[in-house]
Amino acid sequence: MTAALDRREFLKVTALVGGGLAIGSWWQPVDAAGLPLADVFEPNAFIRITADSAITIVSKNPEIGQGIKTSLPMLVAEELDVAWTSITVEQAMSDPARYGSQVAGGSTATPAHYDSMRQAGAVARQMLLAAAAATWGVPESECTTKDGMVRHTGSKRAMRYGALAAKAATMPVPDAKTVRLKDPKDFTVIGTAVPGVDNPAIVRGKPLFGIDVTVPGMLYAVYQKCPVFGGTVVTADLDAVRALPGVKQAFVVNGGTNLAGLLSGVAILADSWWAADEARKQLKVTWAEGPTAAQSSTGFAAQAATLAAGTAQRTLRQDGDVGAALTGAAQTVEAAYSYPFLAHATLEPMNCTARVVDGKVEIWAPSQNPQSGRQLVAQTLGVTAADITIHMTRVGGGFGRRLNNDYMVEAAAIAKQAGVPVKLLWSRADDIQHDFYRPAGFHFLKGGVDAAGKLVAWQNHFVSFGEGQGFVASANIGATEFPALFIPNYRLQSSVMPLGVPTGFLRAPGSNALAFVAQSFLDELAHAAKRDPLQFRLDLLGPPRVVEENGRTIYDAGRMRGVLESVRQRSGWGTRALPAGHGLGVAFHFSHRGYFAEVVEASVSADRGVRVHGVWVAGDIGRQVVNPSNAVNQVQGSVIDGLSEAFGQEITVVGGRVQQSNFDDFPLMRIPQAPKVIDVHFVTSDVGPTGLGEPALPPVVPALCNAIFAVTGTRIRSLPLTRQGFHSA
């Protein structure tokens, strides 16, 4: 195998990456003389080793704060058998042909790549071993590796990987599927606390993010769309705007009808972003608002109540006889639950830089899914996918927002029309008012417990959004949604109403709302049965077993029991004397392959100020936590993110437009309200490692609401809490 990257290209790339190499000074290199510097050992897309033992590991996925730019290279470094501090990590370009899938979504990267990234490292190591054995004329089986070096103990010889690079490149490439991987007990990188690879640049304020990109000759753009979703420009007073200070161009962009694509609007380009945004304040546009102007949050709630009073449109699941079970139950509870639309509010607003020259498009984008952006840009601009180059910048928060690439296609279309490179940046108001929202939802539940305090019936009529009978994005529910398959009499029905508001995935989509409903209602039933809410849940889960349907694993009751038992013990549930006025709430949820149980300790003041004193989290994400430092950070962040959602977040629609515009009316939790104690514990199960960007979030919302009930006796059936007169204290 020969080097795929020529020396000049390599120098260019490494110069861009910077970062430098940290080679242990304790080591005096074995003679690498005689090897031409141009030799690069590049056994696959993820590893480059040069003759001077510079080791580069390429991270293929978007880094959105989930820590993947550190954890995927950790997997490679482990099996390559190099010291973590000896390598440089390089962010890949968007190039699925070379790297495979490059998406940050669904907490999928760890389960999808845990084996393949290790194999990539092991293949390289195997070839280096073979190169050393051939060089020394000794059996490969007598050679070992450690810290970027091959050793032969018998003859007391050792060579650094760089010195073997040229030879290794000529060795046969072993089959990745059968190459030997390390025994986990020998891990030196996986399972150790590795700080984020970009931390040094972050704390020094280096340009890393999409918003930091500068392209020679570029102009700064704002893009004004219709405040009503799907509305279009009729007329715009462009001449007045063009005369304003700093403004270089102003024009109408024609859009289509796809809410996730290029929408109609007015672009203003100036010599600074501020000048463009100031000019926008003077812009006068006449809009054709379209049918969504008739939609509102209160209208949706009224329609939901009407739909709930009628016959459900669909029955998604029916087990046993719910009607008879409810009639025969010792206690029944009926309740209506609801939750609002939510925005993502990533701290780095949507932005993208684009340059279009001679039909070639170059893009710098903070995107969670650049490949789908490429397709969207190709389609919209009428170029081929191959004509588009996409640089993946660090992303200042994703949370699912940047799975959509609307801002990318806007930047590309504006740059094409302007004839100059353009950096498009949305204002905070643009960002909050043109999101793909976590859909609101309405659940109408009935449940029953028998005389022994056992759950015997569960019925849910879920009123959601959709066209025809199908659900819009992320507004769906699965036929096996918990507690399906755990009780004999279960019915799940749905009805949908038209929306017009764009919806999408928000961190732990579906689950971030469904856990609130199921685990709160379960709490109501536990109290109706006069049972301890945690023990009631353990009894519902039943004995440890894998619950299957049609040969498919639905739920591992044993793993959920494991985390629930863990959090019971660690939080002192039922055993610890709580301070006066404090209460505990518990909840669990399975999502994104992870099992999580959480306990919240809260107190409530006379003026309904809710203080969260502590949160205990137990999670099971398989047999191995790849990076324990980031893992704890992700879980603690998920907990506070969930508390933010529960306390005060709500997007309301009036006249087809969003009312909120900034962090004053769409609040994030601030440091004084953040709990001082967030205890994180991982329970291990003998299954492959799974992701952690999402599954820790869902249980904290109902655990908080259940804690508030424990203290006040007030049941929270609708979010956010500020709507119920509570606030975060």
Add this chain to the structure above:
Amino acid sequence: MPVSFTLNGKRTTIDVTPKMPLLWVLRDVLDLKGTKYGCGAGLCGACTVHLDGVAVRSCQIPLEGAAGKRVTTIEGLSVDGTHPVQRAWEAADVPQCGYCQAGQLMTAAALLASTPTPTDDEIDEAMEGNLCRCATYTRIRAAIHQAATLPKGAR
């Protein structure tokens, strides 16, 4: 009318409209991208810089408001990135996405300059204006306590 101020120890004169917020002067005129835009309304703290040593929101300070003053940005917090808060942030592995952290560091540095060993409550009070969407608050508190124990860097 050109406006002069001291930027990270260097005398700087800028000739743009004096109404332009310092944030955009730093980012789009002076090409210092460490100071971040998050809200444009003084609500998130991502744009925090020091004005004569005081932590301020640069999106709310027009250029003329910096005239004759000392402006310090994240790029000038220390000569080599070794201010105690920078070292503590790295050691505690604080960042997730990292976007807010320059603002967090600037507020934390100003806090430690006036209150060398802050309590949790003092940290909460000083840092309240800095949002972290990833919610790294647990580690921010820990890192500030840690920074309080570190010797001062080169600057």
